[in-house]
Amino acid sequence: MNKPEKMIQQTKSQAINPPTVWSYKPWWCQPWSILFTGCCLIVGSWVLFHLIWVTAIVAILVLTWMGFFLLVYPRLMKDEKLAGE
Numbered sequence: 001m002n003k004p005e006k007m008i009q010q011t012k013s014q015a016i017n018p019p020t021v022w023s024y025k026p027w028w029c030q031p032w033s034i035l036f037t038g039c040c041l042i043v044g045s046w047v048l049f050h051l052i053w054v055t056a057i058v059a060i061l062v063l064t065w066m067g068f069f070l071l072v073y074p075r076l077m078k079d080e081k082l083a084g085e
Contacts, residue, residue, distance in 0.1 A: 021077040031070055038066045 022030055045058040 021074045029069075034066055034069050038062045 027033065041062050042055065042059045046055045049055070
C-alpha cells in the first residue's frame with residue numbers, strides 16, 4: 001500500500017472511529033490506570049491505618065478525582081471539539 005492509499009485508509013478509519021481524548025494521553029493517564037491507582041489508594045489507606053474515617057476521607061478525595069478525569073474531563077473535551085467544528 002503506497003502512502004496516499006494509506007493516508008486515505010487512515011482518514012476513513014478516523015471518520016468511522018474518531019479519536020477519543022484517551023488516544024492523546026500517555027499510558028499512565030488512561031482509564032484503567034486511573035481506576036487502578038484510585039482503588040489502590042483507597043485500599044491502601046485501609047491497610048495502613050485501619051481507620052474508617054481516614055479511608056472515607058481518602059475515598060471521597062480519590063473518587064472525586066476519578067470522577068473528574070473519567071467522566072467530566074472527556075465530556076468537556078468532546079464538547080470543546082464539537083464547538084470548534
